Every structure is written in structure tokens, then in C-alpha cells.
Amino acid sequence: MPLTKRxxxxxxxxxxxxxxxSPSFVPAxxxxxxxxxxxxxxxxxxxxxxxxxxxxxxxxxxxxxxxxETGCEAAAxxxxxxxxxxxxxxxxxxxxxxxxxxxxxxxxxxxLNAQVYCASPSGAFL
Numbered sequence: 001m002p003l004t005k006r007x008x009x010x011x012x013x014x015x016x017x018x019x020x021x022s023p024s025f026v027p028a029x030x031x032x033x034x035x036x037x038x039x040x041x042x043x044x045x046x047x048x049x050x051x052x053x054x055x056x057x058x059x060x061x062x063x064x065x066x067x068x069e070t071g072c073e074a075a076a077x078x079x080x081x082x083x084x085x086x087x088x089x090x091x092x093x094x095x096x097x098x099x100x101x102x103x104x105x106x107x108x109x110x111x112l113n114a115q116v117y118c119a120s121p122s123g124a125f126l
Contacts, residue, residue: 028091031089032089032090032091034089035087035088035089035090035091035094036090036091036094038083038086038087039084039087039090039094039098039101041083042080042083042084042087043080043101043105045076045079045080045083046076046077046079046080046102046105047105047109049072049075049076049079049080050073050076050105050106050109051109052072052076053069053072053073053076054069054109054113054116054117056069056072057069057072058117073106076102077102077103077106080101080102081102084098084101084102
């Protein structure tokens with residue numbers, strides 16, 4: 001399933017037994033829940049980190065300061081990867097998506113960033 005603004009909230013909860021029944025899936029058991037919950041929390045931290053990068057980039061631009069947005073995004077992704085590497089006993093669907101989840105999430109939030117900073121006079125914040 002491609003990652004979009006609609007599917008992003010369910011990326012960590014991918015229990016196939018519920019697929020299609022609801023946009024948010026319920027983990028099948030406590031072991032699955034522990035991994036899914038850890039992934040969801042790591043994903044939330046990634047989203048917060050990416051948001052902070054976009055805010056800091058806009059602030060720096062308005063103030064005429066340099067800011068390494070790419071480096072900031074990479075640091076947020078590295079924190080996600082470190083948290084994801086600690087997860088164990090995950091369902092196959094999550095194990096398959098974890099390695100690319102950070103990279104798939106950043107472009108979605110880049111698009112949302114363009115909606116927030118839509119009045120950028122030169123497109124500098126887009």
C-alpha cells in the first residue's frame with residue numbers, strides 16, 4: 001500500500017487479519033501490539049522531528065540564516081531507524097516496511113509542509 005496522508009497513520013499497525021476492515025488496525029495479540037506500538041511511537045517522533053526541521057528552516061530563512069534542512073531530516077530519520085532497530089517479534093508486514101518507512105514518510109510531510117507554508121513569496125519554504 002503506498003504511503004499517503006490517509007495511510008500514514010496506519011503504517012505501524014499492519015495486522016493483515018484486519019486489512020481492509022478499518023483504516024486503523026487492531027493488533028492480534030500482546031506481542032504484536034508491543035512491536036506495533038513501538039513502531040507507532042517511533043513514527044510519531046519522526047513526524048515531530050521532521051516538523052521541527054521545517055519550522056527551523058522557515059525561521060532561518062526569514063532571519064536570513066543558513067540551515068541544513070537535509071541534515072536535519074537525516075538526523076530525524078536516523079533516530080527513527082535506531083528506535084526501529086530495537087523492535088522485535090514484529091508482524092511480517094511491519095518487518096517488511098520498517099526499513100523504508102522513514103524514507104517514505106519524509107516526502108509525505110514535505111507535501112504537507114508546502115500546504116502550511118503556502119504563502120511563501122518565492123517558494124523558498126516549499
